[in-house]
Amino acid sequence: MSETAVVWFRDDLRVADNETLAAAVERAGTVVPVYVFDEREHDGEGMFGLPKRGARWGRFRREAVLDLRASLRERDGDLLVRHGDPRAVVPAVAEAFDADVVHLQRTPGTEEGRDERAVESLLTDRGVGIERHWTHTLYHLDDLPTPYRDIADTFTPWRKAVEAEATVRDPIPAPETVPTPEFGDAATVPTLADLGHDPDAATHDDRGVLAFEGGETAARERLEEYVWTGDNLREYKQTRNGLLGADYSSKVSAWLAHGCLSPRTVHAAVDRYEAERVANEDTYWLVFELLWRDFFQFQFLKHGVAFFTANGIRDVRKAWRRDDEARAAFERWAAGETGVPFVDANVRELNATGYMSNRGRQNVASFLADAMGVDWRLGAAYFEARLVDYDVASNWGNWAYQAGVGNDSRDNYFDVLGQAERYDPGAEYVTHWCPELAGLPAEYAHRPWRLSEAEQREHGVDLGVDYPTPLFDVEERYRQL
Numbered sequence: 001m002s003e004t005a006v007v008w009f010r011d012d013l014r015v016a017d018n019e020t021l022a023a024a025v026e027r028a029g030t031v032v033p034v035y036v037f038d039e040r041e042h043d044g045e046g047m048f049g050l051p052k053r054g055a056r057w058g059r060f061r062r063e064a065v066l067d068l069r070a071s072l073r074e075r076d077g078d079l080l081v082r083h084g085d086p087r088a089v090v091p092a093v094a095e096a097f098d099a100d101v102v103h104l105q106r107t108p109g110t111e112e113g114r115d116e117r118a119v120e121s122l123l124t125d126r127g128v129g130i131e132r133h134w135t136h137t138l139y140h141l142d143d144l145p146t147p148y149r150d151i152a153d154t155f156t157p158w159r160k161a162v163e164a165e166a167t168v169r170d171p172i173p174a175p176e177t178v179p180t181p182e183f184g185d186a187a188t189v190p191t192l193a194d195l196g197h198d199p200d201a202a203t204h205d206d207r208g209v210l211a212f213e214g215g216e217t218a219a220r221e222r223l224e225e226y227v228w229t230g231d232n233l234r235e236y237k238q239t240r241n242g243l244l245g246a247d248y249s250s251k252v253s254a255w256l257a258h259g260c261l262s263p264r265t266v267h268a269a270v271d272r273y274e275a276e277r278v279a280n281e282d283t284y285w286l287v288f289e290l291l292w293r294d295f296f297q298f299q300f301l302k303h304g305v306a307f308f309t310a311n312g313i314r315d316v317r318k319a320w321r322r323d324d325e326a327r328a329a330f331e332r333w334a335a336g337e338t339g340v341p342f343v344d345a346n347v348r349e350l351n352a353t354g355y356m357s358n359r360g361r362q363n364v365a366s367f368l369a370d371a372m373g374v375d376w377r378l379g380a381a382y383f384e385a386r387l388v389d390y391d392v393a394s395n396w397g398n399w400a401y402q403a404g405v406g407n408d409s410r411d412n413y414f415d416v417l418g419q420a421e422r423y424d425p426g427a428e429y430v431t432h433w434c435p436e437l438a439g440l441p442a443e444y445a446h447r448p449w450r451l452s453e454a455e456q457r458e459h460g461v462d463l464g465v466d467y468p469t470p471l472f473d474v475e476e477r478y479r480q481l
């Protein structure tokens with residue numbers, strides 16, 4: 001009798017280069033693909049009472065599930081869709097379809113790991129097998145030169161070892177057919193409102209860099225546009241610190257985070273571009289950034305919950321502020337109202353679109369942790385609730401790194417004023433998101449507190465009324481750091 005296999009889709013919402021799906025299709029006569037909208041993600045509370053996931057993340061995820069269902073239907077298949085707790089839903093689906101095995105994506109998140117073990121224990125009790133597949137990094141977990149528990153905690157030695165001793169596997173083609181039962185109404189995807197998100201909070205803001213539509217189809221289109229039509233790879237390293245526009249960087253993070261795109265597919269596009277157009281340091285640099293992504297994924301697998309502690313993976317003790325005053329200062333940071341335009345512009349972009357450039361993320365994180373001295377985890381939890389590309393390892397790993405408690409022990413704080421002048425010399429970015437400063441010469445747009453009363457009148461900006469006065473004397477603070 002042929003096998004029945006459940007495929008539990010998690011952060012791998014694609015049919016191409018998806019080992020979980022491919023393994024099930026290869027071996028089973030009947031495949032039951034299932035996606036569970038996790039009620040804890042959509043309705044739950046994260047750290048510090050902040051929401052767990054934002055409306056933009058929810059919209060992207062829902063679109064990705066719709067697109068996955070369409071791709072499965074094109075392959076004579078379908079997708080079973082549920083809204084609930086996957087720990088109960090997945091074993092129940094296996095039982096309902098009399099499944100022999102459940103295939104699932106193994107992820108490095110600690111909560112996700114607990115879920116896997118809970119599902120496994122119920123399945124084992126019922127005599128159902130479980131197969132985990134590692135599908136979301138560039139280098140496969142099994143191909144690392146050293147087991148993940150022994151990998152170096154600093155990036156460069158790890159990267160060099162991997163580049164010297166491991167090979168990126170070729171992407172796996174999407175299966176031609178996926179033999180599923182028909183699910184009828186059980187394939188209905190809940191509305192955003194049903195999922196507990198405010199649809200009005202998820203609309204696209206025209207000021208944003210990209211509309212970020214969820215799904216494998218949109219991911220492929222974005223990769224095609226960035227690499228081939230826009231021909232941007234040849235200067236990626238030079239443009240990647242940009243702040244405005246769609247093409248200063250690839251913008252593929254959200255599709256990677258939701259698994260609509262695999263890093264191996266991006267790598268294959270770079271390879272082909274290098275063969276057909278140009279190979280240079282810029283083209284390599286996109287792969288270099290994917291290695292940073294891999295690094296944090298494997299670090300998370302190694303260190304787990306230590307990444308969520310204030311002292312981080314190396315138990316670095318710093319005097320983080322967490323009192324009411326710190327919380328009030330954090331609220332101003334989160335509202336984009338610190339009175340420091342480069343910080344505010346970036347946080348306003350995040351709030352309006354769910355996205356922020358890498359340069360922006362480094363600066364606002366450093367400002368909260370280093371200049372304000374506020375517990376960095378408040379910022380990380382805030383990003384978790386807002387980012388459309390939220391990824392547990394990339395977010396918490398980068399925040400810990402920036403706060404000096406992660407994979408780098410150096411105190412590498414960013415002077416956000418110097419950074420603003422270097423990366424936004426004409427203040428176009430700052431005035432894009434803080435239009436109240438648009439009438440100011442660039443040096444004042446970055447340091448409006450230097451305006452005298454007469455200059456405020458001359459330029460039509462009333463500090464404290466049109467734009468906030470700074471939280472503290474920022475220039476003095478950077479002299480002390």
Ligand SMILES: Cc1cc2nc3c(=O)[nH]c(=O)nc-3n(C[C@H](O)[C@H](O)[C@H](O)COP(=O)(O)OP(=O)(O)OC[C@H]3O[C@@H](n4cnc5c(N)ncnc54)[C@H](O)[C@@H]3O)c2cc1C
Binds near residue numbers: 356392395398399
């Ligand atoms: C405080 C902080 C929080 C962050 N949180 C997240 C997050 O939740 N999700 C997320 O995907 N990225 C996160 N990043 C990493 C990075 O900022 C984004 O991946 C990047 O800005 C996304 O834009 P892009 O796709 O155009 O990147 P590109 O510059 O085009 O880079 C290509 C890809 O490489 C990967 N990448 C690039 N830089 C990094 C990095 N520093 N760490 C890990 N991967 C990287 C991403 O997958 C990215 O899509 C964070 C960075 C910081 C400093």
